[in-house]
Amino acid sequence: MKCTVLIVDDEKNIRGGLAKSLELDGYRVVTAADGEEGWKTVNRDDIDLVIADLKMPRMSGEELLKRISSAYPTIPVIILTGHGTIESAVGAMRDGAFDFVTKPVNLERLSLLVKRALSNRELHMQHKALKEEIEQLKAKHRFEKIVGKSPKMKRVMDVVEQVADTKASVLITGESGVGKELIADAVHHLSSRADRPYIKVHCAALAESLLESELFGHEKGAFTGAAGRKRGRFELADKGTIFLDEIGEINAQVQIKILRVLQERTxxxxxxxxxxxxxxxxxxxxxxxxKKEIEQGRFREDLFYRLNVVNVDIPPLRERKEDIPLLSAAFLKEFNGENGKSIQGISQKAGALLYNYAWPGNIRELRNCIESAVVLSRTDVIEVEDLPMTIRSGSDDENVMIPLGVTMAEAQKQVIEATLNFYKGNKTRTAEALEIGRKTLHRKIQEYSLD
Ligand SMILES: Nc1ncnc2c1ncn2[C@@H]1O[C@H](COP(=O)(O)OP(=O)(O)OP(=O)(O)O)[C@@H](O)[C@H]1O
Ligand SMILES: [Mg+2]
Structure with missing residues (x-):
């Protein structure tokens, strides 16, 4: 199969000249006249390599390069620069360019570069680079299992490192599947209590009547069936750390007891x-x-402030998409090992789908998705067919397609419906996102019979 090269340059003659030369080398060539058109082409067409000029109207080569290397890390980009702009070439290399060529272009050198970029190419190279990056990040942060390089995740890790070795209570918040438990583990393992007990209590999993005796223990005969004295989790965690998962689920009586432990340690x-x-x-x-639980009288405010001395809020995956390729590579490695497979990478198209999906189940959902893809894949690359239907269907949860010619009312209806779906029917969050009042939202829901 022919590889496709995209040439992005605002000078028509250069586009034409390079295209001719590369076609003679046996490539399929497509062209674009500026960064914006180039970016559209990369998203639409199956591109194997990009050659881009730096200075262009509308969107520069730098911006195009940044977008490609974050969304499509497997596509090599070769940069064209004018004479005497070596700094910008160096900058481009730092931003992930494969190499650069100065103008006037030496066609022979370009031809060699393209060949090299494509032959030792994408999957193997990128996969290796990602693996190295993971190793580095691991060493640097000492968080063995936590993968992430986005600024938002780095901030989370910085806070964790700062507070780990204090006695401050830490409240970890975030949507389901974002990695709250993983962060809790890190806080304990990075503290000087690391070799002391680490006791985890899943508050929602225990029946309400059992939670109190589970946490604080009971004496013989305390209730029917209490045959002897039993130590609770707080006693077992002495000198160490206790992790209270799903703290929002505990009843008033237990809340008071925990508050007292925080205040008096007894x-x-x-x-x-x-x-x-x-x-x-x-x-x-x-x-x-x-905060809302407090407003509605279900959670004690004083307890909240004691638990929340430090708040670690983990952003949802859709707000830190840069982490998706890294996480995918890490999970690929993990499940290769577990299933005795040696899948080399993820195809460009499959990678783009993973990148563009909204991940309502966050990292847990991504992990499950890669696991099933590894199990299903019959080749050494994960292809679109190996991904679950929800991700493949392209009905991107984050975008609404509204055709020209519809009425304003119809457009409004579609946006409201999509936003409601995205927030799983949660009207408060939908109203917030749309910046309209709840009452207005209710009225529109009725008007458009969306319920
Ligand atoms: N940054 C990360 N790097 C690697 N794996 C991660 C990361 N974050 C989460 N995971 C993995 O994703 C899965 C879900 O994480 P975790 O159980 O910590 O989420 P959670 O926020 O506690 O979810 P829930 O609210 O549903 O309990 C786990 O398998 C975890 O190992
Ligand atoms: Mg959890």
């Missing part, structure tokens, strides 16, 4: 009188909006 076992003292660091997590 409690009594269920059915007991003896006061027990503990030295425990508390990390908690929730995907609920605790």
């Amino acid at each position: 409690f009594e076992r269920v059915g007991g009188e003896e006061t027990v003292s503990v030295d425990v660091r508390i990390i908690s997590a929730t995907n609920k909006d605790l």
Whole structure:
């Protein structure tokens, strides 16, 4: 199959000349007259390599290069520069260009470069680069399992590093599947309590009646079935860390007891009188909006402030898309190992789908997706066919296609419907996102019979 080269230059003669030469080399060539047109072509066509001029109207070569190397890290980009602009060439290399060629273009050198870029190319090279990047990040942050290079994730990791070795209570917030538990683990493992007990309690998984005795223990005969004294999780965590997952789910009685542990470091076992003292660091997590729980009288405000001395809020994956290629590569490696496979990489088209999908289930969903793709794949590359239907269908959760010619009302209806779907029917968040009042939203929902 012929490889396709995209030439982006605002000078028609250069486009034509390079195209002719590369066609003689046996490539399919497409051209674009500026960065913006080039970017559209990259998104639409199956491009294997890009040659781009730096100075162009509308969108510069620098900007185009940045977009390509973040959204399509497997496409090599060769930069064309004028004489005496070596700095910008160096900048381009730093931004991920494969190489650069100065004008007037030496066609022989360009031809060699293209050949080299394509032969040792994309998947193998990029996959290796990503793997190296993962190794570096791991070493640097000492967070063995946490992958991420986006500024938002770096900020999270910085906070974690700063607070880990203090006794401050940490409240971790974020949507389901963003990695709250992973961050909680990191806080403990980076603290000087690392070789002391680390006790995890999944508050939502325990029946309400059991949670109190599970956390604080009970004395013999405290309730039917309490055959002997039992130590609770807080006692087991003494000198170490306790992780209270889904803290938004605990009842008022347990909230008071936890508050007292935070204030006085003491409690009594269920059915007991003896006061027990503990030295425990508390990390908690929730995907609920605790402020709203407080407003509605379901969560104690004083407890909230004690738990939330440091807040680590993990942004959803759709707000840090730069992490998607890295995470995909990390999971690919993991599941290759687990399934005895040696898949080399992810095809450009499949990678683009992964990048553009909105990931409502965040990293957990991405991880599951790569796992099933690894299991299903019959070749050494993950192709579009190996991805789940939801991702393949292209009905991108983040975009609404509104054809020209529809009425304003119809357009409004589609936007509201898509936003509602995106927030899983949550009207408060939908109204916020659309910057309209809840009442207005309700009225529109009725008007357009969206319910
Ligand atoms: N930055 C990351 N790097 C690598 N793996 C990650 C990262 N973040 C999350 N994961 C993985 O994604 C999955 C979900 O993470 P985790 O269980 O910590 O999410 P959570 O926020 O606690 O979700 P929930 O609210 O549903 O309990 C886990 O398998 C975890 O290992
Ligand atoms: Mg969790």
